Amino acid sequence: MAIKIFKNFFKRILGNLFKNKKEIKLGFYGPPNAGKTSLANRICKDFTGEEIGTISKVPHETRKVQFKEKVEISYKGKKMTFKMIDTPGIATKIDYEDFLKYKMPKKEAKERAKEATQGVIESIKWLDDMDIVVVVLDGTENPYNQVNITIIGNLVARKIPVLIVTNKIDLKKADIKKVEAAFPEYDVIGISAKFGDNLEEFYESIFKLSKKV
Amino acid sequence: MSHKRGGKSLGQIKGFSIQFFPYSEMKGLDSDGRIRKILNIVFGNNILILQGRLSSNEEARLIGDTMAMIGHVKGFKGIELAVISGGGSDSLLGKMAKGVANVLAGGDFSAITIIGPASIVKEMKRNPKKIELLLNR
Numbered sequence: 008m009a010i011k012i013f014k015n016f017f018k019r020i021l022g023n024l025f026k027n028k029k030e031i032k033l034g035f036y037g038p039p040n041a042g043k044t045s046l047a048n049r050i051c052k053d054f055t056g057e058e059i060g061t062i063s064k065v066p067h068e069t070r071k072v073q074f075k076e077k078v079e080i081s082y083k084g085k086k087m088t089f090k091m092i093d094t095p096g097i098a099t100k101i102d103y104e105d106f107l108k109y110k111m112p113k114k115e116a117k118e119r120a121k122e123a124t125q126g127v128i129e130s131i132k133w134l135d136d137m138d139i140v141v142v143v144l145d146g147t148e149n150p151y152n153q154v155n156i157t158i159i160g161n162l163v164a165r166k167i168p169v170l171i172v173t174n175k176i177d178l179k180k181a182d183i184k185k186v187e188a189a190f191p192e193y194d195v196i197g198i199s200a201k202f203g204d205n206l207e208e209f210y211e212s213i214f215k216l217s218k219k220v
Numbered sequence: 221m222s223h224k225r226g227g228k229s230l231g232q233i234k235g236f237s238i239q240f241f242p243y244s245e246m247k248g249l250d251s252d253g254r255i256r257k258i259l260n261i262v263f264g265n266n267i268l269i270l271q272g273r274l275s276s277n278e279e280a281r282l283i284g285d286t287m288a289m290i291g292h293v294k295g296f297k298g299i300e301l302a303v304i305s306g307g308g309s310d311s312l313l314g315k316m317a318k319g320v321a322n323v324l325a326g327g328d329f330s331a332i333t334i335i336g337p338a339s340i341v342k343e344m345k346r347n348p349k350k351i352e353l354l355l356n357r
Contacts, residue, residue: 099283100298100338101290124287131284151346153301157283160276189348 030077031217033089034137036130036162038154039066039096039123041145042174044073045200047093051075059093065109067123069095072133082210087217094133095126097154134161138220139168139213146173146181146197150189159190168219170212173197177204236265236340243272243329251278255285258335262299263289267336267353272329273303282335299335302344302351306330 035043048058060073075091103120107113140162144150162169171190173183177199187195194212198205239261246254255278261268274282279301286299334344334351345352 097283098298099286099301101287102297102338121291124290127287128284131280134280149345149347151348153279153303153344153346154283156303157276157279157301161280164276 030088030090031220032092032136032138033213034092034094034133034140035143036094036134036140036158037096037143038145038148038152039098040064041096041143041148042200043096043143044069044093046141046143046172046174046198047073047075047091049200049203049206050080051078051091054078054080059091065106065111065119067096067098067101067106067119067126069093070119070122070126071095072126072129080210080213082207082214085214087214092133092137094130095123097127097130097158098123099154101127134165134167137162137167139170139216141170141172141213143172143174143200144186146175146183146186147178150186155189159193168216169193170209170216171195172209174200177202236267238267238269240269241271243270246270246272251275251281254278255282258282259285259289262335262337263293263296265337265340267334267341270333270335271331273305273331273333295339297338300338300341300344300353301333301335302346303331303333304346304348304351305332 035047037043044060044062048060048062051057051059055075055078057075059075060069062068072095073093075093078089078091080087080089101120101123103113103116106116106119111119142155142158142162144155159169159171171186171193173181173186173195175181176183176197181197183195183197196205196209196212198209246257249257254274258268258270259282282299282301289296290298332351334353336344336353340356341353342356343354345354
């Protein structure tokens with residue numbers, strides 16, 4: 008009897024320990040070229056010394072879901088471990104001719120378009136597997152784009168906690184107020200992934216959001 | 221509501237038609253049926269104006285199915301999609317939440333969904349008050 012009580016006690020303690028150490032699956036979603044990989048890279052670089060993927064001015068640079076496991080983020084003495092999941096940008100149209108504008112050879116442009124369409128499908132499939140999601144929007148673009156609304160609508164339907172990040176606030180054209188007006192029910196954080204501006208507020212929001220998981 | 225069809229052109233824009241569907245046309249269909257119907261309309265170089273809206277899950281499936289068809293249907297580059305909802309000063313997601321509830325209850329009649337092939341519709345500029353369609357030339 009005493010052994011059984013002892014066993015249960017340790018099981019509970021160890022169970023709680025592992026529960027706290029659980030990796031939280033943190034997804035980065037948004038339209039192409041909003042800066043999802045730039046933001047994920049900055050976080051990974053800061054806490055693991057390695058980046059998650061390559062970035063480019065050409066849209067659809069990320070065409071496969073990319074991971075970085077066991078990323079331990081420290082903020083104000085607290086630590087949390089995340090599995091970072093960087094997803095390809097979601098779009099409703101992909102035309103290889105758009106890539107030709109970046110002086111890409113036709114064959115390469117066609118291949119990129121083909122991979123990009125697969126990437127969008129993959130991103131949508133992964134929606135079910137996220138614990139929390141950061142929706143990265145380009146602060147210089149119109150937030151009322153239907154893709155943004157569809158992504159957030161799907162996260163709401165799946166009861167996945169969401170943080171909206173307005174990226175590129177270093178640019179004059181960026182308008183965080185417009186994003187806040189479009190999504191008033193959500194925390195909207197303005198950042199510059201390129202220069203690392205306002206990441207403190209971002210980490211604070213991520214820690215707050217993680218408590219909902 | 222056939223606006224233009226056939227070989228003739230409107231300025232430099234090739235022929236296309238605009239089709240309006242009342243919600244009753246979609247009401248009896250399941251998600252697969254709705255998406256199939258929408259894609260068939262869009263593949264025919266038509267712009268669809270739909271009374272009501274799809275659920276967010278159906279919207280995501282529509283995007284996924286659209287992506288799967290690019291490269292398999294000649295000249296198809298995807299779609300442009302926009303939804304505008306009535307209901308006064310509600311926020312987007314408030315409208316969307318009501319929209320989802322209404323879809324489940326049998327249709328958000330105050331919403332209008334516009335879907336067009338990207339080969340014809342260059343861009344749908346959307347703000348809370350209006351949708352503007354820019355066509356390809």
